[in-house]
Amino acid sequence: MRARLLTALLAALVLFPAVPARADTPELPDRIAAAWRTDHLSVDPRLAGGIPATELTRIRAAMRTAGTPVYVAIVPSTPPLREVSYNMPTLLHARIGTPGLYLLAVVNGTYWSISAELYRAGGLRGRELVSVQNDDKQRLDVVTDRPAPPIVRTIQEASTALDGRPLPAVPAGDLEPPHEYSDHGLSTTDKEDRSAYIGMGIGGFLGFVLTLLLGLRRRRKTTPKRIKPPAKDDPPIDTWDVQLKADDRIKAAERAVARLDRRRNRTTAQLDRRDDAYRRLDAARTLRADHPEDLLASAGALILARQAERVASGAALQPPCFFDPTHNPGTATVDWSDDVEVPACQQCASVVRRGKTPRGLRVWSKSGLLGHDRKQVPYWTLEPDNPMVASGFGALSDDLPERVEAWKDEVR
Known part of the structure; x- marks a missing residue:
């Protein structure tokens, strides 16, 4: 009996190395980069079926007209991702190496946030993407409960940064409802602040007019003086x-x-x-x-x-x-x-x-x-x-x- 048990143990030890080791799960940037090699629009399997086809169709249409390669990854929010989401476009570009727009769309509940970087081919110049975004007066009015509106707007901003084309107007369906900005949506404090700002603006305007009139009258009574160059301590x-x-x-x-x-x-x-x-x-x-x-x-x-x-x-x-x-x-x-x-x-x-x-x-x-x-x-x-x-x-x-x-x- 003891000899039979020893024989079975030795056989198990011989066969054990032949069992294939379980491969480590690739990191998220590697998984996205692998998916982009077949499709520049990557949707995380955990979100498959949860995003309407019309949203994906709009995103693909914007990608085709961007004037530069566009790589879009749609993923759910996770604690590890929140720590590196700011660097994700850079990490993804390092894996692909092609100039273009690298965009990561992250959903947390019903809220979509965007991280994006625009990489140009060597020698090409243009505006920084963040500069165009800061000047985009409609950017903060775009709805964030669907993926297509913020993604499409970011692609449009990248096109403007790339070749200076004018930003198109955001469709009405992609904007926050008007009631978000009506008096019904303002708190008492907001209304008081708005009244104070209006009063300050009127007072400032009247003060400016009065100062201008006094300055013009004084200017008539005095001879023009030579303007001095800036002092060293200016x-x-x-x-x-x-x-x-x-x-x-x-x-x-x-x-x-x-x-x-x-x-x-x-x-x-x-x-x-x-x-x-x-x-x-x-x-x-x-x-x-x-x-x-x-x-x-x-x-x-x-x-x-x-x-x-x-x-x-x-x-x-x-x-x-x-x-x-x-x-x-x-x-x-x-x-x-x-x-x-x-x-x-x-x-x-x-x-x-x-x-x-x-x-x-x-x-x-x-x-x-x-x-x-x-x-x-x-x-x-x-x-x-x-x-x-x-x-x-x-x-x-x-x-x-x-x-x-x-x-x-x-x-x-």
């Missing part, structure tokens, strides 16, 4: 441009947050996005209110408001370009000093890869023996007692809103 020439951009972006973020706030039957994820957007928007308002003339504060407000708008609209959060936060977001990662990796826009990333230092955002700094001389230097060379300098405008650590709040308390 602020950088682009300060006003940054301030105006920050104010415009704050208004856009306010509209996006208000739109999300009025949405009915919000999911937990949407409520979390709303809170995050408010946190960034409040910090942007604080910087503009407490430091209206400061270039660093204006640039920080621009970044925070831009992030608040993206978070509220359901887009993936993008870090700023470390070297110049007023550039396009930092969609590339480059090695910086002391083996530190920082996000950079494509323009600054190409400069670093050539072994040079980008010009970066420059601010005035005192120099000389007594500190009377002033010169413009890259902001990251300043002492890190400013939250924008310490965090690289949020490029080094995504805690700029908290740093702004703490800085506000310190100043007070």
Whole structure:
């Protein structure tokens, strides 16, 4: 009996290696890339049958008229995907290697969010996709409870970025219902704010007219004076441009947050996005209110408001370009000093890869023996007692809103 048992055990040990090992499941980017080799529109099997054929037909029609290869992947939201969704277009492009639009559509419940990157062939130039999206006045009005409207709009925006063709109007069926913007959808606070803004606008207009009349009368009594050249200590020439951009972006973020706030039957994820957007928007308002003339504060407000708008609209959060936060977001990662990796826009990333230092955002700094001389230097060379300098405008650590709040308390 014992000999028979030993024989059976030896036979099992001999046969065991012959059992094929179970292959590891390919990672999501590999699965999508494999599917794209046969069809540029990839739908996750878990969503098969759940997306109407008319939606897929619209997407395919837009892909054919884009003027560049378009790769679309439609997948459900999962915890692992939420951690890498921002980098997915880059990861997918690395696997395919063909210039074109790489678009990932993720559904969470009934809400669809889009992550996309446009890669051009060598030597071709055009607008950045994110720049076209920021200028698209109808983008935030597109419904997000179906996949086709946001996907088709992103494809149209990529076409505009590629060759400058005008953006077509969004079909009425792809826009949020009008009642979302009527008085019935506004809270009491929204109505009070709107009344206050109207009153401020009328008062500002009357003040402008009065100031203009007084100025014209005074001009008649005085002789024209020679305009002096800018003094050496004048602020950088682009300060006003940054301030105006920050104010415009704050208004856009306010509209996006208000739109999300009025949405009915919000999911937990949407409520979390709303809170995050408010946190960034409040910090942007604080910087503009407490430091209206400061270039660093204006640039920080621009970044925070831009992030608040993206978070509220359901887009993936993008870090700023470390070297110049007023550039396009930092969609590339480059090695910086002391083996530190920082996000950079494509323009600054190409400069670093050539072994040079980008010009970066420059601010005035005192120099000389007594500190009377002033010169413009890259902001990251300043002492890190400013939250924008310490965090690289949020490029080094995504805690700029908290740093702004703490800085506000310190100043007070």
